[in-house]
Amino acid sequence: MIRVVLPPHLRTLAKVSGEVTVDVSGQVTQRSALDALEARYPMLRGTIRDHDTHKRRAFVRFYACEEDLSHESPDAPLPDAVASGEEPLLVIGAIAGG
C-alpha cells in the first residue's frame, strides 16, 4: 500500500480529503502507482497523464522524499520509502504564479 497526495482540485474531483492510499501490485513505479490510483479513482483518468500516451501533463509534477521525480522514467522504481508507505508520492499542480 502506498500513499498519494493529490492536488486540491483532484481531491475534489475524486471526492476524497487528505491523502489517499492504494494497493500496488508488483514493483512500485510511477506507472504502477498511477495505474492503481486511476483504477481506484477512474474519474482521475486523463487529469494527471494523457489517456493514450500516459505522458505526464505539462503542469503536473511528481515529488517524493524531497526529490523531483517528474522526469524519471515512468518505469523506474519509486524510492523505497514511497513503496513501503513511509513517505507519500506527491502529485503537484504547477504554481499558478502572479
Add this chain to the structure above:
Amino acid sequence: MSAVRVLVGTRKGAFVLTSDGKRDRWDVAGPHFAGWELYHVKGSPADPNRIYASQSSSWFGQLIQRSSDGGKTWEPVGNKFSYDGVAGTHQWYDGTPHPWEFKRVWHLEPSLTDPDAVYAGVEDAAMFHSTDGGQNWSELSGLRGHGSGPHWTPGAGGMCLHTILIDPSNPKRIFIAISAAGAFRTGDAGKTWKPINQGLRSEHIPDPTAEVGHCVHRIALHPTRPGVLFMQKHWDVMRSDNAGDQWHEVSGNLPTDFGFVIDVHAHEPDTIYVVPIKSDSEHFVPDGKLRVYRSRTGGNEWEALTDGLPQRDCYVNVLRDAMSIDSLDPCGVYFGTTGGQVYASANAGDSWTPIVRDLPAVLSVEVQTLP
C-alpha cells in the same frame, strides 16, 4: 407557471440562475466546479434535467460533467477524446504543418430528441459524438478528413469548433463553425461535410474569398426556418437564405461589424441580436457603452438597445457562446460579459437588468425554458 434556468459557464466555475416566468427575481446557485474553466454548459431539449458541462483546466485537462437533476448534482463522465486514426496535421500560425492535438471541448450540443446523445465541438477542431450520456466519445472524422483539413489555421483563440446547430426539421443536417476555417454543413449526420463559405470575404487570408480560412465567430438559426442562417464573422454580419450555400452581408448601420455573439428572437425569425465589439486588438464595446443591437428586418437595419445597460466607462466583451434566448412570450434575452455580469431582458431586449454583477469572466450562457 413557466420558469427559466440560465446556465452560466465562467473562467472559474459554473452557475445556475433560476427564476419564474416573470424573470424579475433570481436565485443564483454555484459555483459548481470552482476554479475550473467552464467553456459551455447546456441542457437537453428532450429532458431539461439532463445537463452537460465542459470543465477544463490547463493543469488537469478536460472533464465532462453530467447532471440529471437540473444542475443540482453532477457526475463526471467520459473525458477521452481521441482523434480517429492518424491525427495528421493542420497549419500552424506561421503556415507550417502542426500536429492535431486535443486541447478542450468548446461546445456541447445535446440531441433534440435523445437525452443520452450529445455532440461536442473541440479544439483542435473536430466534432465528437456520444450516444451513452457522455461516457464514450467517438470522432465524426469526415469533418476533419475533409480535403481542406490540412489547410485549417487557428485563430488567436485557438482552432476551435465552437458552434453546432442541429436542423430541427432534419436532425441529420447539422451546421458547424470553426475558427478560423469557416462554416460547414452535413446532410448525413456527420459522415460527410461541405464547406459553406461562399460569399464570405476575409482580408487576413491570401485569397479573401477562399473556400476555407474564414474566421467565423458564431452562426444562428430560427428553428422554424432552418434554411436561413445568420453569422457573426470576425468582421461582417452575414446572412444566408439557402442553408449556407451563399452568404451576403447585413452589417448595415452597425457601429462596428466585429463581434462574437449572434442570436435569433424566439418568435420572430427575422429579429436578430448582436453585440458590436471594437477590434482588432481592443475586444471591448465601442465608446465605453454596452449596447445590444437588434434588427427586426433580418439584418441591415439595426437599433441600439441600451435601457439598463451601462452607457459609460464600460469595457467588457461578450464572447461567442455567451448569449441565449428563452421561448416565453415576450421572449427573454440573456448575455454574459467578461466583466462577470449576466444581463437579462424579459421583453425581447427593450430593457435590461443584471441578474448578477460580479461573477468570474463569463464564457457561456444558455437558457432553458421550463414548464
